[in-house]
Every structure is written in structure tokens, then in C-alpha cells.
Amino acid sequence: MSPIVSGLLNVVGILIVLVALAAGLTWIERRLLGFWQDRYGPNRAGPFGLLQAVADMIKILFKQDWVPPFADRPVFIIAPAVAMVTVLLAFAVVPVSPSIGIAANLNIGLLFFLAMSSLSVYSIVLAGWASNSKYSLLGGMRAAAQMLSYEVFMGLSVIGVVIIAGSFSLGDIVDAQHRLWFIIPQFLGFVVFVIAGIAETRRLPFDLPEGENELGAGFHTEYSGMKFGMFFVAEYIGIVLISAIITTLFLGGWRGPALPPLLWFLIKTGFFIGFFILLRAALPRPRYDQLMACGWKVMLPLALLNILLTGAVVLADRSPV
């Protein structure tokens, strides 16, 4: 098979699987929440309610494509597209298995991921701004502050991994874990990254930009139909993305004994997706100022401390004795 064909197969395959997975995740999340909350969840459409995702998709695609008259039309339309595009692009650098992956060995892979996740902030800020509604504006403002702050620690928390692996390429980082998963030497970095990751995906307890109890639906209050659907899908792909990146950076990626690499990757990623959903079932939402205080007063020093320790250990290790 020529490299072009296999590359195309990879791209199309990953794209289709991701979108399908995001749709499937809505069902999985609702079923899991139902299970944890002593109720059924969607169980009517198809076996075990599996077709619920299809039904939702049909509904949302056929909804009227409505833009509020008071909104800033072009920006209002671009915002959800930005959300989708950035998460999908970020997936390009994830090594799913030794043979599956689009640009797994991109030498700035990790930076590319961070850049994409920074760009995704725009979708929310623009959506909040273009909606021209007070609730959206408050949501957009919260999102800007929250995501910019947590972006900082997210970037800092992976520096330890980069120092040990000596590369920004995610493929190299996976290779560097052939003996020991980075979760052990980089536990502090792992914790900070997971927390920042939840904040980046705006999931409970970090869903302040939506904060439905306060802001209705926050930045996407005015959205409906497929534009709302794109935010929704982007959020779920975001969950998959963060879980995949955590797996890659700290849990040895697709590495694991006995089972095929793809399966290992799916198991590890699936575990974190489940963890994210469980968080949503369990925790209340902190207040905006508490969230920011926690970020700047706890997470930032932790991330810096982690870099300092890792750097010191690596230096000591390399210096001739």
C-alpha cells in the first residue's frame, strides 16, 4: 500500500471513528449517569437504547438553523466550527498504535496539541461575544479567564515529561516509556495535567462557562440545532482527546503486554473517559473566584515545583560521578 493511501485511510478512519465515538459517548455518558443515579437513562431506541445517539443526531440535523436577529452573524456561525476544527486537528498528533496515527512523529507534536487547545478558547469567547446576550457574555468571560489560566499549568505540567523523554514528539514520548510509565516519575505532573485537562474540556467541576444553574447555558445559550450540536460534539471529542493525551503522556500510550496495542490504547483512554463522567456525577461546581484562586495559588506552584524537581533529578543523573 502506498504511503498516500495508508495516510488517507488513517485520516478518514480516525475522523469517522472520532465523530461516531463522540455520538456514542453521549449515550454512554447518559447510561452511566443513569446507572450511578438510580435511574435508567435512555433505554428505548434500539437495543439498550443504543440508537439514541442516532435519533439525537437526526433530530439535531433537522432542527431549524436559526441565528438570533441580535447576534453578530458571521462570528456566531464561525465559533462552533472553530470548536470542532481545533479538537479534530489536535488528534492528528496522537499515536493510537504503532501503525495508526496521522502525524504521531511530528517533532513538535506536544506543542501542536497545546496550540490547538489554546485556539479552541476562541470558539467559546467568540460564541459568547457574538451571541450578544448577557448570559452568553458572562459565560464567555468566565471561559476566557478559566481556560487561559489553566492553559498555563497544562503547558507547564508536561515539561517534566518532555525533559525525561527529551522530545516533543508524542511518538518518542511513548517510546521513552517502554520500561516505566511516566505516571510514576511524573506523578505530580500527571495530577496537574488531569485537572487542567478537565478545565480545558469544561467538564464538571470546571463547567463554569456553561454553569447552567447560574447562566442558563452560558456561552451557548443562544445556540440551537446543528451549531449547538457542533459545540456538543466538540466537547465529547475533547474528552476523548484529553483522555488519549493523558494515556500517551503518562500511561505508556499503546504499550502493554499480551493484548494488541490498539486495544491497550482504547482501554486506557476509555478508563479516563469513564473517570470524567464519574466526576460529573459526583462533584459540585466551585465558584468562579475559587476556581481561579486554586489555579494560580495551588496548581501553578505545583507545576513549577514539578519542573524544578524533574530538572534536578535529570541533571544529577547525567552528571558524571
Added chain:
Amino acid sequence: MLDTAAEAAAVDFAPPIVRELDRHFGNQAFTLQPTRDGIPTLWSNAEHFRTLLKHLKTEIKPPYRLLFDLTAIDERLRAHRDGQPRSDFTVVYHLMSFDRNEDIRIKVPLQGEAPSVPTITDIWPNANWYEREAWDMFGITFAGHPNLRRILLPPTWEGHPLRKDQAARATETGLYTLDEEKERAEQEAMRFRPEEWGMRRHANTTDFLFLNLGPNHPSVHGVFRVILQLKGEEIIDAVPDIGFHHRAAEKMGERQSWHTYIPYTDRVDYLGGVMNNFPYVMAVERLAGIEAPDRAKMIRIMLAELFRIASHLVFYGTMAQDLGQLSPVFYMFTDRERVFEIMEAICGFRMHPGWFRIGGVADDLPEGWDRMIREFIDYLPRRLSEYDKLVMKNRLFQARTRGVGDYTIDDALEWGVTGPGLRACGLDWDYRKKRPYGGYDQLEFDIPTATHGDCYDRVAVRIEEMRQSLRIIRQCVENMPPGPYKSRHPLATPPIKAHTMRDIETLITHFLNVSWGPAIPPGEACVSIEATKGINGYYLISDGDTMSYRTRIRTPSFPHLQMIPAICRGALVADLIAIIGSIDFVMADVDR
């Protein structure tokens, strides 16, 4: 049963407070009116009543610090007013003293079609809404009121519905139509203009954002609108707007027979079920001189406490939900479902059984009634401890509720706060304990209190109340007395059917009581109880008819909502949601 001789005697042996006021103001200053509820009722006049009220609040020892209720009566069609001063409209001020454990009622007679009386908002801040309500409903102006405008009805409304000449039924008025122009005018009337509330749109360096929260918003617990003046996310000021849930419950009291009004009360605090029947039927019984039999009393207490638990479970779950915790509300609604199953087994209804009757309850307990209740009281404590771990011990939950929306006992009394919101500040005042009614003196339970008066404490107090309610229910189950479930008094409604089969006379009485309803002897009585959300009172006036002359429902949520601006200034929007959740109100209880 009270009779006129006893009433006359009540005047001769005036309560100590009346003699005290006599000494201070001279006995020409007011007239004493006998009432069925034994609350000293004094007629003052529009010139002097403010001095009297001020004296009662600040000078007398111990003082009457709580303005429990402020309402009005349209007296123009009232036949039985023996010995009362001439009056077209009477304004009634009902004060409470926790230190004395006594109430006092001051009445002010007003003449003419456009009555006016000085405001007392400078004495009690919570008089503000009550006076607006009296203006809205009766057209009484309160001179000096800071912002006298309609509160329950839309600003476009014409007339004052609780006046006797206003129609109560749609069929008595013309056909209602809503064309486009009228609709636009109505909507325009809803627009918020900060200037009307003395608010500024700009400060030196900032433009304020006015955020319209509600009437449709996930966290306002019904149709409640609060307009926020924001600087960033910080609340500078707030204006609560109520009335969207107004269903003229008080007016309906004047159109329904004493008996057929019972189901209306269920729907006032719609989470409280039979708890609402309690003060109403007791007030009617007080007027009629009926004493419910012991078994009926115990059944009433048991069902009312079950509803207290059901209501608190909703509060607990939605409070966690308001702070973004998704799961607890499902667990708590599942538990509440068990209460409803018990209700269904006993009453045949779930949320609004309307089970209490004048003189007892609707029917005896079914066979094997105690099994489900026993299971429930064994089951719930375990769940409550689990919820403690899930919610109360959660660090995020604590961070969101500790020190948020706190107020002191003094604030609470100024604003007319009662119930768990008052006990959370540390005042252990519970109607069931301090003035036992309906058989509560036979039961053992504690009054849970807390010290900080913040959102967290308000939740904590309610959780402990559920445990105490379980204790009460257990005692009811263990000690349910035998005997009749309804009084044999001729005014008990409906009369016990078996008694009608003896002769034509009892059959006729039965027929009349069931068709027209009982004619309750003339008089006035206010009976209050410790309801789920605070003190709920029914102030009934009978003119000797088959319907009430005036039904006043004093609900706890009304003053609680009025307090919101006072406790949310300087907080963030998210805090406001916590505060609203912790107050525990339902809009039907506010708007009636």
C-alpha cells in the same frame, strides 16, 4: 367550645400586655376586640397606631420584634362587627414576640373608597412588601412608602381584587381577549427600569450590567424573577419580582365553602401537602369550637411530619443541584417517592392529599398502615448519613455555602424570617415546641439549631429536622391511640355517615353540611403552625356564613424572598444561586 359569656369574660380579664398598654397610653387610646384565637386585638387609629407599634417594638420590655403579618380587611359587607369601631377598610398588624412567647394584633380602621394610612416601613423593613400587597389587593395607600407599586398583579391591572365589589369568577366579567397590541403593551410594562427603583445605570468608572434572572431560569425554583445590578459578576443590588404564580388563593377562600377550600390549601406550599391543611382546619375548628379526637390529632401529626421530610428532601436535592452537583437530587427524589407511596396507601393521593377535615381527618387509617411507615423510618436514617458524606462533607460544597448569605438573629427578626432560616442563626424557636398545637405536646423531639446563619447552616438544620421528624413519626406509629378519627361535633364536615341513619333530623343536618357546607359561627381566629418552610398561619374571619368572609394566608416564603437583596449585596452571581437554594421557597407559597 367558646360561647359569648366566655368572650365577655375575656374582655374583663384583659391579658397583661393590654393592662400594660392601658397604663402607658390611658385606656381611651384603643378598644379591645375579643377573638376566638385569644390573641389580644386592639383597635387603634390612623393617627396614633405608629406610636403604639414603635412602643411595642422598641420600648416595651420584652419587645415584640417580629412583624408577623400585615394585611387588610374589606369590612363594608360584614354583618357581625359587634363593638368594633366603624371601618370600611381595616389594616391589621400582627406582631410576635419570641421573648414573651405572645402575639398581639393591632387594627387600624379606615374610611372611604380611597383609604390611606402612614407607612411603617421605617419601623420594620419587611413591611415594605406587605404594604405593597395591601395596596395591590385593597387599594389602600401607605403614605411615605418608598416605592408603593403593585407586587402580585401586573402593573397594567385595573382594580383591587380583594375588595368585595371585585368579581372572583371569569364568568362575572367580560370576555378576556389578548390582541397583539395589548400583548406588546403588557410586555413593555414588564421592562425593568433601574430609575424606578432608585438605581443608577453608571457609576464613576463603570457601567452596570442589569441581568434579568428569571422568571424562567433553572435555579429560581419556579416562576420567580430577580433583576441583578452587576459589576462584573459582583452583585451591587437586586430587585426580586414576584407574582407570576399568583392564583388568588385568598379570594377563592371567600367563594368556597369552609369544607371545599381544604384542597386549595394543599397547593399553597405545594411541597408541603397536608401540612397546609393543618393551620386551616385548626383555624376553622377554633372558630367553630371543635376539638379533634386524639386519633385524628396523631394521624395529622404523622402525615404532616412525613410531608416535612418530603419537602426537606426536595430542598436538599435541589440545593445540591443548584451548586452543580448532579446526582443527589435523584437519590433524594427516589426517597421522597417512598413518602408518596405511603401517602398513596393511606390517602389515595400523593402530593396533595387534602386529607384533613374540619373536626378530624377524611378517613381512618387502612389495615396494615404501619408496615410501610416502619420500613421507611428504618430506611431513611441510613440514607441521610450517606448523603452527609456525599454533600455536607464535600469540600467544594462547603466552600460554596460556608459564610455565604449569612445573617444574624437581629437581621432575621427585622425581615420576618421564621423556621429553619431563623434557627440556623441560633434562635431555638419552634412553634411545635414553644406553643404546642394539635397534640405536639405529647411527643418528644429536639429543636435543631446552628450558629452561623449561612447557607451551610440552613441546610444542616433542615437535615437534622428530618431526623427529628422521623423520631416524631416513630412515636406516632408506636402510640397511635384508638377511637374515632373525626369529631362528633355537629359542624364537623362531612359528619360521620353512620350517625345519619338514625333519624330524619340528623339526616337533614348531614345533607345541609355536605351540600351547603357548615355555617361557622361569626368570629376571627388566626392559627399558625411550624410548616416546612417557616411559620404558616391562616387568619380566618367568619361572618356566620357557609363561606369565609376573609381568608388571609400568611406564608413564610413571602418575607424570606423579600430579604434576598439585603443578603446578596456584594456576593457573586453563583452565591445568589446558593442563597436562593438555601432559602427553600416555592413560588405558590409566596404568591398564593
